[in-house]
Structure formats: structure tokens, C-alpha cells
Amino acid sequence: MGSADDARADAPAPAAGPDVVIDVHGLTKRFGDRTVVRDLSMQVRRGQIYGFLGPNGSGKTTTIRMLCGLLTPDAGGGTCLGYDIRTESRAIKRYVGYMTQRFSLYEDLSVRENLEFVGRVYGLSDPVGAARAAIARLGLEGRSEQLAGTLSGGWKQRLALGTCILPDPQLLLLDEPTAGVDPKARRDFWNEIHALAADGLTVLVSTHYMDEAERCHAIAYIAYGVLLARGGVEEVVRASGLSTWTVSGVGLNDLGARLARTPGVDMVAPFGANLHVAGRDKALLEAAIAPYRSDPALSWRPDRATLEDVFIDLMSRAEDNFR
């Protein structure tokens, strides 16, 4: 760590703050000869909830770690909260709350002790009071002396989020925060995230869940280390140029198998009792399904592509390019 970095480590956050909280260009990270993140650029504006989507091993965690200074990019760079991600990671760490994918609080410390520890490390003037307030806000009053390791998954996640926001960060980096959490807890969690964002906090959250992606102000889709799409949900769907038909009726399994082999059909996926059939070229897709349109056992209707359709399509294309 250079002395320039140290000098700014304890400096207050930029008062007004830049409007673009994350601004990185050409980020590249290699582990050995494997390129995990390739030439990734992204901008996240203040107060945004930015969804970071992609399959397992696509480079989401690596990107988040580069943003908060836990990994050094092999190429590219940029700023996070106006601080250089290469040289000012200590300043970034002060104003970033990072929730790791795996629960990483001290399991042998109680809820209160974990919060107080974080409060002290971040130099809060009253860590004990701050911890008490956080416990009340999280609804953990009855559990403040319980060891963190004995909490259920949902409570662990609440505590982890509470610990992240304890030092009043300006940016939250959440790495698959809702993995393995029940739907009710997930919903509560997202309500909390929206409340925080409304207060001006910027949130970058990685997830696998499409419903969560739809709750974000903007999303970025990354696969095999490459950013494939970004923008608002509508924007991404529109930009995909995907035409979709929904078909219901009898014998959908056979139909799906046959359509998947038909040129012009790029994606076939069952949704409940229906089948989604999508293609990038509208005319080709309609030609492909034309023979089945007249089947009285099937009912066809044109539909809007869902985010999931788009991602599955993006992923299969990315697979073609990088596998």
C-alpha cells in the first residue's frame, strides 16, 4: 500500500459525490491462463439498484472483488466512488459495504459482537450504540446474544446486510445475497434494498433469479467473463430482438423437441403448461412454426420475450462464441 493511499484512507467521502458511482473500463482478470473477466466496462449511477446477472462462473464475483480492491485487475481500471480502484482501495473500502457470497461473519461471535466489531473497525464514534440501533432495525432484539453461527439462513443474511450498512456506506456490493433464502425473506430483503436505494445508496447486486433482476433499475448480463447486455429491463429485452410465441395444448414435449431442431427457432423453453418459442429473426421464426399453427390441438399467441428468454438466448450464443 502506497502512502498516497494511506493518506486518503481516512479522508471523508466526497461530499457531493460523483453521479457515476462505478465507472470502470476494460477490466480484465486472469487466473493462470484462464481469463475470468474480459474487457468489462460498466457505469452505475448514484441511487441505482444495478443487477449483475450471469451463470455460475461467469465472472460476477471476480468483478465485484475488483471493484472493492480485493483483486487487482490485470488490465483496465476506473473509479469506484470517485476513487481509483487500483491505487485507492483503502478509501473505497471505507465507503463500500461488501456482502460476500458465503456467510463471512464470525460464527463464534454473537450478533451484537459482530456488529460492534465492524463498528469499531470502521471507526464509528459509538460502535456499541450503532450496534444496538442496527439490532433494533433488523428486528434481532431477541437474538442479539445468539452466536451468529447458530442463526438460520434468513437471519444470517439479514445480519450480513445489517453489518454491511452499519458504517453508512455509499455503495453496497452484494454477491448473490439471496442464495438459499426462502421467498418471504427474499421479498423482505428486496424491500430493504429499495428503501436503502431511495435514501441515495447505490447497490450492485449479483443474482441468478429473474424476478430479482426485474426489480433492478438496470441490469448487466455477463457470461464467460464478457458483458453481453446492459440497460433497463425493457431495454435489454428490446435490444435482444427476440420474437416469442407462447403455445399451449397437447403434446408439447414432442413439439418442443421438433421445434428445437428447426432453423429459425433459437430457443424453446417450457413455462408451466406452456412452451415459449423464440427466434431472433421474426420472419424465420414464423416460417418455422407455420406448419404447427393450424394444429387444432395447439393454441398459439404472439408474446413478449421475458428476461429469462433473453438470458437463455444470450447464454447459448455466448457458449457458441467462447466454448
Place this chain on the structure above:
Amino acid sequence: MNGGRAGAGERDGGFLRRTWAMLVKELLQLRRDRITFATMILIPLMQLLLFGYAINTNPRNLPAIVLMQEESDVGRAILTAMRNTAYFSFVRQARTEAEFDRLIADGTAQFGVEIPANFERALRRGERPALLVAADATDPVATGSALAALNGLVRTALRRERGLPDEAPPASFEIRTHARYNPAAVTQLNIVPGLLGIILTMTMLIFTALSVTRERERGTMESLLAMPIRPVEIMLGKILPYVGVGFIQAAIIVGAGTLVFGVPIVGNLALLAALSTLFIATNLSIGYTFSTVAQNQLQAVQMAFMFFLPNILLSGFMFPFAGMPRWAQWIGEVLPLTHYLRITRGIMLKGTDLATLQYDTLMLAAAMLVAMTIAVLRFRQTLD
């Protein structure tokens, strides 16, 4: 919004505050870990009693045999006297020279006493007859002091039993002995100060050797690294609680050594406490350095033991320092335990002052600073 929130809760207390945060966390975890906590108290006591009683270079009841070439009062008196010392326990009487040799060779006895023919007559005539004491020299430490004690004891016994005049010439013995191993009569006096160093080395090394790897294995390291805390703050926060633990251990050992084994503290107790604290911090720093190098807890423990072994063997605890070859002494000279042994033995037994121990103190401090520097440099602040 953020300006207000950021300003409200956060006055930076800097270095001390973060170190304190780490220290409190470590103390809490230590308190939770009952087994570790118990071992911290029990290890020094157990080891002190085990080593203090069991590792005894002045052993008792060594199995011995006797070959009587004549039946004489003097001979019997010598045997009685030897038995009374409790050094020797006569397990068998050999009938022939060959049986005598065989019993020693096969390990039935560690000692053989041969009273030659015409021993009593020769003794009365002042002809300095030879009382042959054959010792199994494979364990010189075990036999050394028993042999050393023989000379005086047999003379006293003869005087008492047979009323020989005080000025009678001493009996001469052929003793196969190793001059190096002739420890002072009361072993514990030498052992306890050494044990203080051994126990502190072992426990302190292990405690900090585990500390960083544990964070890594439990997955807490990623969070910790994402916080605005410096490596040196993490290190001090992890080392300082154990300085207290080590100090308590040292107090237990010195207290028990004084009470149970009657080891004196001739020198300045405060000086002993101060230099012991330095030694504790040195070992904690070395353990912490291992922790930053090791990939997992098992490796850390192995490294600690790799370091522990030469400390035991080459520090002068187990074998006299001066008796070691030159190269071994050089290695010993860079081991903290070597210097601490000189310090404890000096202060406790000889009343040595700080001026005399200057060199050893500086060596300990230097070792600590080197270890801490390596640890801080080695500590990876990123997950790269």
C-alpha cells in the same frame, strides 16, 4: 443524504481504534473457545509437572546388579549404602563375570557393581583397591549423576559402617563417564527455567500460527480484507491478547516451579516478567508469520513444530549449549529460546542483571521485529 449520514457516525480514531477492534474480537473468540482456553491454563501446569517429575536427569531406582567376588562386611556395607541412596535398585546378583557382562549388555541392568576378591583386606591396608562400577553408557544423562554421586557416598558409607578413619584414603573407582553430563544435583533447578521457555514457545507459536489461516478457512478473511483495516493493525490485534495469555502462563509456571520444586528466584522478578513478555511477543510474532505463509491450519501447525524442534534440541534446554558442535551453536544462536534460557536461568538461579543480559535481550527484540516485518510484508491484502 450521504453527506449527513457519513458525518454522523464516523469520527476516525485511526490505528489504535482498529487495533482495539481486532483485539476485542480476538479476546471474545478466545473466551468462546473453551477447549483452547482450558489448554492454555492446563498445558503449562501439566507440562511443568510432567517434565519436572518425569524428565529427570537425576533419576532414581536405576536397575543395578552386583557381582561379589568375596563375601565381606565392607562389600555388604557398600551395597546397603548404595541401596539407601535410592539411586540404585539391585535387581539381581550375578554369579560369574560372564553373567555380569550379559545382564548389562541385554539391558537387565544399567549398572553393575563388582566387588573384587580381597577388597576388604586391600582397603584396610590402604592399597586403594578398585571397585568396578560398570555403567550402561547408552543413556549418559541417566547414569551420569548416579555415577557422580557414587564416589562420595561409598566413602561415607564405609566410614559409618566400618569406622574407618576420616583420613583414610578414598576408594578408587573405575567409572565410565561422560564428563559433559555431570549436572547439578537438583535437576529441577535447571529444568524449570528451561521449561518456562519451552512451554511458552510451544503454546505461543501454535496460538498465532492458527490465527490468520483460521480466518481464511472459515471464510471470514474476505470480509476482513474488504474492511478498512491495515495488516499491521490486524497483526497487533491478534498478537496482543495472547501476550496476556502468555503472561498468565509464565506466572503459573514460575509460581508452580517455586512452590512445587522450590526453584528460587535469585534475581529481579520484575526484570524476569519484562523479558518474559518480550519473549512471549517474539514467539507470537513468529507464529503469526507462519500463519501468513501457511495455506491452511494444518500447514501452520506443521511449520510451528518444524520451528519448535530445533528450539528444543539446540537451545541448550536438552543438551548443554557449550557441548554442541560449532555449527549447531550458530543455529542455536538465532533461536529465541536460546537467549531466553540464558535470561531465565540467569535471573532465576544466578541473579543476573539486565546489563549482563543485554545481548540476549537485543537478540529477542531483533527476532520479534524481523518476524513482524516479514508478517506484515507477507500478509496478502488482496485475494489475488
